[in-house]
Amino acid sequence: MSQGNLQIVLAERPKGDIIPGQTFHQKSTKVPTADDLKDGEIAIENIYLSLDPAMRGWLNDKRSYVPPVPIGGIMRGATVARVIASKNESIKVGDVVRAMAGWSEYAVLNPGTPGVCEPVADSDHLPDHLSVLGLTGLTAYFGMLHIGDPKPGDLVVVSGAAGATGSVAGQIAKLKGARVIGIAGGDDKVKWLVDELGFDAGLNYKDPEFKSKFKELTKDHIDVYFDNVGGEILDMALGQAKPFARFVMCGGISQYNVTDVQGPKNIMNVISMRIKMQGFIVFDFIKEYGTARKELAEWLNAGKIKRKETIIKGGLKNAEQALVDLFKGVNTGKLIVEIKNPQDLSKL
Amino acid sequence: MSQGNLQIVLAERPKGDIIPGQTFHQKSTKVPTADDLKDGEIAIENIYLSLDPAMRGWLNDKRSYVPPVPIGGIMRGATVARVIASKNESIKVGDVVRAMAGWSEYAVLNPGTPGVCEPVADSDHLPDHLSVLGLTGLTAYFGMLHIGDPKPGDLVVVSGAAGATGSVAGQIAKLKGARVIGIAGGDDKVKWLVDELGFDAGLNYKDPEFKSKFKELTKDHIDVYFDNVGGEILDMALGQAKPFARFVMCGGISQYNVTDVQGPKNIMNVISMRIKMQGFIVFDFIKEYGTARKELAEWLNAGKIKRKETIIKGGLKNAEQALVDLFKGVNTGKLIVEIKNPQDLSKL
Numbered sequence: 001m002s003q004g005n006l007q008i009v010l011a012e013r014p015k016g017d018i019i020p021g022q023t024f025h026q027k028s029t030k031v032p033t034a035d036d037l038k039d040g041e042i043a044i045e046n047i048y049l050s051l052d053p054a055m056r057g058w059l060n061d062k063r064s065y066v067p068p069v070p071i072g073g074i075m076r077g078a079t080v081a082r083v084i085a086s087k088n089e090s091i092k093v094g095d096v097v098r099a100m101a102g103w104s105e106y107a108v109l110n111p112g113t114p115g116v117c118e119p120v121a122d123s124d125h126l127p128d129h130l131s132v133l134g135l136t137g138l139t140a141y142f143g144m145l146h147i148g149d150p151k152p153g154d155l156v157v158v159s160g161a162a163g164a165t166g167s168v169a170g171q172i173a174k175l176k177g178a179r180v181i182g183i184a185g186g187d188d189k190v191k192w193l194v195d196e197l198g199f200d201a202g203l204n205y206k207d208p209e210f211k212s213k214f215k216e217l218t219k220d221h222i223d224v225y226f227d228n229v230g231g232e233i234l235d236m237a238l239g240q241a242k243p244f245a246r247f248v249m250c251g252g253i254s255q256y257n258v259t260d261v262q263g264p265k266n267i268m269n270v271i272s273m274r275i276k277m278q279g280f281i282v283f284d285f286i287k288e289y290g291t292a293r294k295e296l297a298e299w300l301n302a303g304k305i306k307r308k309e310t311i312i313k314g315g316l317k318n319a320e321q322a323l324v325d326l327f328k329g330v331n332t333g334k335l336i337v338e339i340k341n342p343q344d345l346s347k348l
Numbered sequence: 349m350s351q352g353n354l355q356i357v358l359a360e361r362p363k364g365d366i367i368p369g370q371t372f373h374q375k376s377t378k379v380p381t382a383d384d385l386k387d388g389e390i391a392i393e394n395i396y397l398s399l400d401p402a403m404r405g406w407l408n409d410k411r412s413y414v415p416p417v418p419i420g421g422i423m424r425g426a427t428v429a430r431v432i433a434s435k436n437e438s439i440k441v442g443d444v445v446r447a448m449a450g451w452s453e454y455a456v457l458n459p460g461t462p463g464v465c466e467p468v469a470d471s472d473h474l475p476d477h478l479s480v481l482g483l484t485g486l487t488a489y490f491g492m493l494h495i496g497d498p499k500p501g502d503l504v505v506v507s508g509a510a511g512a513t514g515s516v517a518g519q520i521a522k523l524k525g526a527r528v529i530g531i532a533g534g535d536d537k538v539k540w541l542v543d544e545l546g547f548d549a550g551l552n553y554k555d556p557e558f559k560s561k562f563k564e565l566t567k568d569h570i571d572v573y574f575d576n577v578g579g580e581i582l583d584m585a586l587g588q589a590k591p592f593a594r595f596v597m598c599g600g601i602s603q604y605n606v607t608d609v610q611g612p613k614n615i616m617n618v619i620s621m622r623i624k625m626q627g628f629i630v631f632d633f634i635k636e637y638g639t640a641r642k643e644l645a646e647w648l649n650a651g652k653i654k655r656k657e658t659i660i661k662g663g664l665k666n667a668e669q670a671l672v673d674l675f676k677g678v679n680t681g682k683l684i685v686e687i688k689n690p691q692d693l694s695k696l
Contacts, residue, residue, distance in 0.1 A: 261615070
């Protein structure tokens with residue numbers, strides 16, 4: 001923990017992989033106090049930072065669903081934070097909030113701007129507000145239920161299944177009565193999916209026999225494919241799609257760092273198998289967050305949805321390397337950077 | 349016209365291009381008469397044969413929406429035909445029918461089997477029953493209205509726009525108030541789209557400036573893309589898609605004869621632009637054919653939908669070369685083989 005307010009800003013746009021020490025730069029500014037606040041604003045100290053595959057896309061200067069992070073700008077990111085000063089009538093010092101506060105130890109926010117921050121219950125397991133109850137859980141919820149729409153007995157395949165979104169998406173499909181196969185990068189992850197989360201089967205894509213095992217397990221063909229990875233696995237799923245399959249296009253982590261994207265050669269199966277391949281962004285469903293969070297919280301509290309976090313300790317300075325490691329699959333479940341140990345928050 | 353019943357059968361499955369004289373073989377059988385019919389059956393003489401890009405797919409031994417044409421089997425195809433003998437109470441000698449009668453001068457059919465044949469009005473322009481009122485017109489109708497769903501002011505792009513399906517699809521989008529850009533292979537085709545059919549603009553994909561012109565014309569981004577070609581143009585359309593664009597996946601003529609399919613590199617735009625990319629087959633809408641044909645006939649009779657046919661004369665023996673030429677873009681509008689000159693039908 002620095003004495004000032006450590007912030008991590010985008011230094012240059014990566015061509016392929018993020019290069020530690022080059023893509024981002026650290027800077028230190030003053031810790032905000034009540035004196036720095038305008039009416040309606042709050043100052044927060046960030047506790048946990050969510051790391052998400054989508055962050056790689058935010059670094060590209062390309063038309064997308066949000067503007068790219070500007071060069072020199074603080075890296076975008078969702079956090080769980082505690083309010084240390086407030087000139088806002090509805091939020092008081094000590095409240096815990098989920099915020100789009102960026103890669104910064106402290107931040108000044110105006111909670112009046114939609115989507116900027118919202119109070120969460122302090123008593124809960126705080127990382128849940130970035131995972132099952134955060135944007136990743138909501139992403140799984142809307143993608144699986146609104147696009148995938150699994151029916152009892154459907155064969156559902158989830159890629160990136162041991163990640164924060166995939167693990168929840170697969171469990172939701174199970175709750176709807178589907179048979180669920182999860183694809184992940186490691187035998188330990190596959191074991192977690194099957195033994196702990198109740199997936200019907202799991203496949204390690206690093207297994208030399210992966211392709212033949214995939215074909216065998218999907219020989220009845222796929223009703224719903226929830227894609228977090230893109231690339232070759234998306235192509236294999238297209239090849240095994242059942243007529244009228246739904247392809248939930250959520251992410252493509254295998255393609256985010258490559259400069260020469262491999263388009264799916266089985267794209268023509270979209271026609272012959274009448275596939276509906278639909279992309280979505282969780283923000284499109286903002287009006288339904290409340291209903292979705294209520295149901296996700298019920299499932300979580302009832303033990304019907306299980307989760308795991310991989311928490312990187314040691315502060316915000318480790319976020320850049322952690323993001324690099326996210327693309328190497330270091331995490332099982334949600335990858336979170338602990339900006340500040342919750343036991344060691346500022347005196348208020 | 350042979351003395352017997354000329355039939356064209358599949359000799360071997362092409363690897364890439366259809367090879368004239370090698371992919372198909374001709375054979376001659378007996379012309380059917382009333383004596384050959386079981387109860388309920390009819391004998392027909394085919395007048396016009398529909399040639400369709402989808403025929404290339406029917407030659408592959410690959411899981412698809414219909415079984416492949418078997419080796420030694422008569423090539424599948426839709427025809428307009430006249431009944432020359434009948435043991436069916438509801439169809440009489442001299443009636444004109446649209447039939448899935450295959451590449452054969454004569455055929456015996458059982459009209460009781462759904463989808464095999466249906467009477468059409470003899471007084472109409474007969475080729476319409478294979479184009480605007482046939483499966484191609486229905487394909488355009490269901491694809492554009494059920495998946496594309498164009499709204500007034502939407503930017504709609506149609507590839508293969510001078511073909512039988514594309515030309516109708518574009519005109520339907522115009523009827524719904526959209527701005528429509530058609531892509532075709534030749535300045536004469538583009539001129540037809542704009543001057544005769546009322547498209548707002550046309551692009552010749554063989555123009556060396558095609559890519560830059562495409563980008564300029566679609567700079568406000570695409571709401572609906574009706575794809576008949578796949579390959580590079582599909583990829584360009586993905587790159588120019590507007591958020592929540594609908595991609596009507598109808599055909600991929602540029603990819604049917606290639607052994608190494610080029611997947612779309614812009615596939616990740618499906619996510620960032622929340623594209624719905626949906627494939628369909630006209631047969632899925634069989635219960636709605638009646639309603640659709642009624643509306644298509646009204647538009648056709650009112651001059652709101654215009655059409656053109658490219659009719660290959662000289663009999664069924666020319667069908668194989670005509671199918672090869674279809675993939676070279678020889679046709680404007682519907683490509684039809686005249687199996688028998690309507691002026692020269694058998695005496696009944």
